[in-house]
Amino acid sequence: MQELLEKLIEKHKPVCNKGKIPDYIPILREQDPFGLGITVVTTDKKIVSAGDCPTRFTLQSISKVIALILSIMDNGEEAVFAKVGMEPTGDPFNSIYKMEVFSYSKPLNPMINAGAMVVSSLINGKTVSEKLERLLKLVRDMAENDQIQIEEEVFRSEWEQAHRNRALAHFLKELDLIYDVEDALAVYLRQCAIGVDCTDLAKIGLCLAQNGRSYSGKQLFSRHVARLAKTFMVTCGMYNASGEFAIRVGIPAKSGVSGGILASVPDRMGIGVIGPALDEKGNSIGGIAILEDLSCEWNLSIF
Amino acid sequence: MQELLEKLIEKHKPVCNKGKIPDYIPILREQDPFGLGITVVTTDKKIVSAGDCPTRFTLQSISKVIALILSIMDNGEEAVFAKVGMEPTGDPFNSIYKMEVFSYSKPLNPMINAGAMVVSSLINGKTVSEKLERLLKLVRDMAENDQIQIEEEVFRSEWEQAHRNRALAHFLKELDLIYDVEDALAVYLRQCAIGVDCTDLAKIGLCLAQNGRSYSGKQLFSRHVARLAKTFMVTCGMYNASGEFAIRVGIPAKSGVSGGILASVPDRMGIGVIGPALDEKGNSIGGIAILEDLSCEWNLSIF
Amino acid sequence: MQELLEKLIEKHKPVCNKGKIPDYIPILREQDPFGLGITVVTTDKKIVSAGDCPTRFTLQSISKVIALILSIMDNGEEAVFAKVGMEPTGDPFNSIYKMEVFSYSKPLNPMINAGAMVVSSLINGKTVSEKLERLLKLVRDMAENDQIQIEEEVFRSEWEQAHRNRALAHFLKELDLIYDVEDALAVYLRQCAIGVDCTDLAKIGLCLAQNGRSYSGKQLFSRHVARLAKTFMVTCGMYNASGEFAIRVGIPAKSGVSGGILASVPDRMGIGVIGPALDEKGNSIGGIAILEDLSCEWNLSIF
Amino acid sequence: MQELLEKLIEKHKPVCNKGKIPDYIPILREQDPFGLGITVVTTDKKIVSAGDCPTRFTLQSISKVIALILSIMDNGEEAVFAKVGMEPTGDPFNSIYKMEVFSYSKPLNPMINAGAMVVSSLINGKTVSEKLERLLKLVRDMAENDQIQIEEEVFRSEWEQAHRNRALAHFLKELDLIYDVEDALAVYLRQCAIGVDCTDLAKIGLCLAQNGRSYSGKQLFSRHVARLAKTFMVTCGMYNASGEFAIRVGIPAKSGVSGGILASVPDRMGIGVIGPALDEKGNSIGGIAILEDLSCEWNLSIF
Structure with a gap:
């Protein structure tokens, strides 16, 4: 396994050249555009890493999955989906036009920015800090x-x-x-800034793969909620390239603008990838390439 | 003239029944939904009023015309139109979708809210107050x-x-x-709140009709700028009902959500109308009815 | 199994009341709005039916899945996806606006009408009849x-x-x-008119569930192509309710305006459902209700 | 007058370099990209031409104005505007998306292609030929x-x-x-192919400028209809550059993809221009430049 991962890292490093570090978030520009790393954690507790991943990167949009889980735990499905839809959009993550032109009363899904802000603002907690502490605790768990x-x-x-x-x-x-704009933004943007490494991501993926049970065996949330999260990862997890990713890779996954990808293979493994150079849809260009090969090699597609 | 105006007021009062006071601005809800009043000021200095207009109402979107004039006087046409377009949109005044879906780099025209905010923020003045004082002075003049x-x-x-x-x-x-969001909003929303009556509006319309020369004869801005303002009033002045208004009435005019309408008949007269009950596009339902009859009666269409 | 299916049919018949037979295709209006039927065919060759399904209905949009399979077998993935995308849209099946406003050069996916017409027109065959005969053969197989x-x-x-x-x-x-408009339409609309019953649909679903191997064991197409088809069924199979269906049911499925639903549970079973009364997105209202219960009862979600 | 026109032709010929002959209509590609010509016909019957205009070009979209006039004469305003709107759109002439996304029941105005097809199909006549003969007669008149x-x-x-x-x-x-698609297209595309020269256009413009009275004094249609046509020319006549043209030139005008422009200065003159090289909005690049200078020189703006 180690050998394969090393091989894939070497194989796909050159493609990072074709990607770009996003320039609209100043601090992200400092990332190594050629960084590419991966960690796999399996249900039988093997942990394997490869590549020169930066020690630390931020969750960015990957946090949307965990905030959704917590929000549903706090409020129940019905209350959350009264304020956010379930449909993929085919539009960029920061799009708003559909709500205007079709007079929608809620964002189309929890994986676009507008939907994620609604979801995060529903997390229990009297203050921004309380909400964030609870979210941070779930991430840590x-x-x-x-x-x-x-x-x-x-x-x-x-x-x-x-x-x-x-x-x-x-x-x-x-x-x-949402109730308060500045509070909603403060929660949302801070959750995006939660710092992790590939092992963290892989264990988070494992927890989803094990239907809510963590690496060491704690049941953090129900099988039902885990399934729901993985479903959104398939239909909307890779921005407006989710359809293609489902076809080519077929693994529930969520990407972030930092170049991280959280992937979860049901009942088998969690995967964490980092590769800061992004393709034009905003996904790690090297990360997708590796996951496509891995999926093929190990037959990971859920379809 | 007095008689005709009185007759038209009586004729069109009932149509106000079909309109609505907008409910998204709390204070506007206090307006009399059946109020309907008009003042005409001619180039030969006659001033005639009719109807039971409230003593005072706010300019709202009508202010966009005057802010545009001042902004062009301050910056020149080129600088202003580098940041706002000249095209009617067919969309509601608070629409934004076109900028997103067509990747436009500027609002389509200065008469929709987005364009008006850009225009107002260009008015000379170091502070919000300075900008507003200069704008208020032009309105008063x-x-x-x-x-x-x-x-x-x-x-x-x-x-x-x-x-x-x-x-x-x-x-x-x-x-x-724009440079500062809160400042731009503060200027824009305060300009909307400038209080006037029908005679004020009619004199403002006369000033445009006289190519920048006020009722008492002061040249406040150039013929060229006056023409420009009147052109936007024709193509975009009545929200996304401007095309129909041009056909049915044919007078340069600008409406506001308070129910006011500023109208300017080149080389003949200025007209101020108030009628708080609005049609579904956001224009005074009684005001449009009166102007349509007046245009027909006095042959006021510029076409 | 028989008992459960009968029970679910009885349970969900009343909901058909809330649906509607579409009125834009005259002949579909003759369908029984309260019809509701289901057939399940398992990988161990059990065939169980329940309900009063009409003997026959047409594939309609369900045909898009099979046309896609044939088109890929004929042309290869690369050639097909050069002319049609892979992304869910969030828009109705007959939508076109995105291609105009975003200047897309191809339809977003093969499950919306525009994409399906492109796909069908790529099927090998010199004439409309040849293409259709080949498609019909695959359906029969x-x-x-x-x-x-x-x-x-x-x-x-x-x-x-x-x-x-x-x-x-x-x-x-x-x-x-596409090359010829009338030919493309003739192929597309005739493929929509292929008549089947629930057992046909269930066996088609089984063939996909068995990765291209039919009920009696013939390998009709590769595992890879079967996977691809099932993936599109998940991301775009239920019109612009695909996201919600993935969450609530989690089975690869494709619906048609006739009220039919083709469902395929990987490595377990194929399901055919008919219920002509549709919800507002165009899916069988009773059919979705039954599948949701079945998925829950038998734990069928792939996520 | 002759001298000024000659001078302007010389001045603006070079700008044609920056324009393009459209390539989607094969036969138009044969036009001279540097052709630039103009004819002015005044209410006091002076006819002055300048430039090397091709002897003949086709009306293309300019025909929309005359078809609208005939359609209103045949059906009355109410019947026509029940099927087509009055609002400028800000969108390209061949756009359709707004009807889909906003569920409009009719095209936004008679100057975009969709609206023009509706208008032309309303012209009286049992056959395509009858409709066209009547339209051709009005053009000739x-x-x-x-x-x-x-x-x-x-x-x-x-x-x-x-x-x-x-x-x-x-x-x-x-x-x-519309009733019959092929018939509607046959009328519309044939009206676009009516061949004229600059003098024809100028006289057509004069007829509008004289409120429906032709060069030799025949009243062809009412003042009201003439006004209506000129109003649409201002709000929607120059495609989605109409707003800018109104600001910069201020003359009722209608352009066509052949490079022709019909302009009408109320109570003063008709103008016909040809310059096949188009700007990116589809208007004659040299033609607009000349009209802008002429408007300034002779103070032709109606505003």
């Missing part, structure tokens, strides 16, 4: 790593440039889907 | 009425409910079209 | 039923009312994605 | 030139490439706005 922190510097950098997200948030406020 | 004030209570009411406008403003900030 | 025919009367009825599909086809012609 | 003909070769060339227009027509058929 899933990854079984108490060192996981919010990287304030990353948050600051995004907060200052969050014009589009602010626009979305005010749009949501008009629709009465 | 055009109306020749020093009593005209910003109605802070109306501003406050709108400021608190300005979710969509805030969304638009942050969208504009992302495109680097 | 998958269902192992040589009696399956195109119902010309249904085709005629749709052909005469196919204004929107004609509009889509000419749009595709402009983009050079 | 307005231009006072019995030699004006439909250029069948141009029609044929467009007919074969009319994929988008066919798509629009089928869309309209679905909405029950």
Whole structure:
């Protein structure tokens, strides 16, 4: 297994050349565009890593999956999906036009920014801090790593440039889907700035693969909620390339603008990947290439 | 003339029944839904009023015309139209989708909210107050009425409910079209809250009709700028009913959500109308009916 | 198993009341709005049916899955996906706007009408008849039923009312994605008119569940192609309710406007459902209800 | 006058370099990209021409104005505007998306292709030929030139490439706005192929400028209808550059893809321009430049 992972890292490093570090979040520009790393954690507790992954990167959109889980645990499915839909959109993650032109009363799904802000604002907690602490706790529990922190510097950098997200948030406020714009943004952007490494991601993926049971065996949430999260990962997890990813790879996965990918192979393994160079849809270009090969090699597609 | 105006007021009062006071700006709900009033000021200095118009109402979107004039005087045409387009949109005043789906780099015209915010933020002045004082001065000069004030209570009411406008403003900030979101909103929403009466509006219309020369004869801006303003009033002045208004009435005009309409018949007269009950496009339902009859009766269409 | 199916039919018959027979295809109006039937065929060759399903109904959009399979067998993945995308859209099946506003050069996926017409027109065959005969053969082979025919009367009825599909086809012609508009429509609308019953559908579903191997054991196409088909069924199979269906049911499925649903549970069973009363997205309202219960009862979700 | 026109032709010839002959209508590619010509006909019967205009070009979209006039004469305003709107769109002439996404029941205005097809199909006449003969008669009467003909070769060339227009027509058929798709297209595309020269256009413009009275004094239609036509020319006549043209030139005008522009200065003159090189919005690049200078020089803006 180690050998295969090393081989794939070497094989796909060159493709990172064709990707780009996004420039709209200043601090992300400092990432190594040629970094490419992977960790696999299996249900029989093997942990294998390969590549020169940066020690640490931020969850960014990957956090949407975990916030959705917590929000459903806190509020129940019905309450959450009263305020956010379940449909893939075919549109970019920061899109808003459909809500205007089709007079939709809620964002189309919890994996686009608008939907994620609604979901996060529903997390229990009287203050921004309380909500975040509870979310951070779930992340730590899933990854079984108490060192996981919010990287304030990353948050600051995004907060200052969050014009589009602010626009979305005010749009949501008009629709009465969030209570306080600044609070909703503060929760959302801080959850994006939670710092992890590939092993953390892989263990989070394992927890989903084991239907809510963590690496060391704690049942953190129900099988039903785990399934729901994995379903959204398939239909909307890779931005508006989710359909193609389902065809080519077929693994529940969620990507982030930092270049991380969280993948979860039901009943088999969790996978964490990092590769900061992104393709034009915003997914790690090297990460997708590796996952496609792995899926083929180990027959991981759920379809 | 007096008689005709009185007759038209009586004729069209019942149609106000079919209109609605908008409910998204709390303070506007207090307006009399059956109010209907008109003032005409001619180039030979006759001033005739009819109807039971409220003593005072706010400019709302009508202010967009005057802010555009000042912004062009301050910056020149080229600088202003580098940041806002000249095309009618066929979309509602608070629409944003076209900028997203067509990747436009600027709002389509200065008469929709997004465009108006860009225009107002270009007015000279180091602070919000300075910009507003200069704009207020131009309004007073055009109306020749020093009593005209910003109605802070109306501003406050709108400021608190300005979710969509805030969304638009942050969208504009992302495109680097405005400098400070809160300042741009503060200028824009305060200009909307400038309080006038029908005579004020009629004199403002006369000033445009006389190519920048006020009722008492002061040249406030050039013929060229006056023409430009009147052209936008024809192509985009009545929201996404501008095309129909051009066909049925044919007078340069600008409406506001307060129910006011500013109309300007080149070289003949200015007209101010108030009728708070609005049709579904957001124009005074009684006001349009009166102007249509007047245009027919006096042959006012510019076409 | 028989008992459960009967029970579910009884339980969900009343919900058909809330659905509607579509009125835009005249001949479909003759269907029984309360009909509700189901057949399950398992990998261990059990065949169980329940309910009062009409003896015969047409595939309609369900045919898109089989046409896609044949088209890929004929042309290879690369050639097919050069002309049609892989992304769910969130839009209705007959939508075209995205291709215009985003200047897309191909339909978003093979499960919307525009994409399906492109796919079908790629099927090998010099004439419309040749293409259809080959497609019909694959349908018969998958269902192992040589009696399956195109119902010309249904085709005629749709052909005469196919204004929107004609509009889509000419749009595709402009983009050079189809060669002959009338031929493309003739293939597409005739494939929609292929008549089947629930057992046919269930066996087709089984063939997909068995990775291309039919009920009696013939390998009709590769595991890879079967997977691809099932993936599209998950991401785009239930129109713009695919996301919700994935969450609530989690089975690869494809619905048609006749009220039929083809479902395929990998390595376990094929399911055919008919219930002509549709919900507002165009899916069988009773059929979805039954599948949701079945998925829960038998734990069928792939996620 | 002659001298000024000659001077402007010389001045603006170089700008034609920046334009392009459209390539989607094969026969138009044969036009001289540097051709630039103009004719002015005044209410006091002066006729002045300048430039090397091709002897003949086709009306193309300019025909929409005359078809609208005839359609209103035949059916009355109410019947026509029950099937087509009055609003400028800000979208390209061949756009359809707004009807889909906003569920509009009719095209936004008579100057976009979809609206024009509806309007033309309303012209009285039992057959395509009858409709066209009546339209051709009105064109000849307005231009006072019995030699004006439909250029069948141009029609044929467009007919074969009319994929988008066919798509629009089928869309309209679905909405029950036209009766027969092929007939509607045949009328529309043949009216586009009516051949004229600059003098014809100028006289047509004069007829509108004189409120329906032709050069030699025949009243062809009412002042009201003439006004209506000129209003649409201002709000929607220059495609989605109409707003800018109104600002910069301010003359009722209608352009065609052949490079022709029909302009009408109320109570003063008609103008015909030809310059086949088009800007990106589809208007004659040299033609607009000349009209802008002329408007400034002679103070022609109606605003």
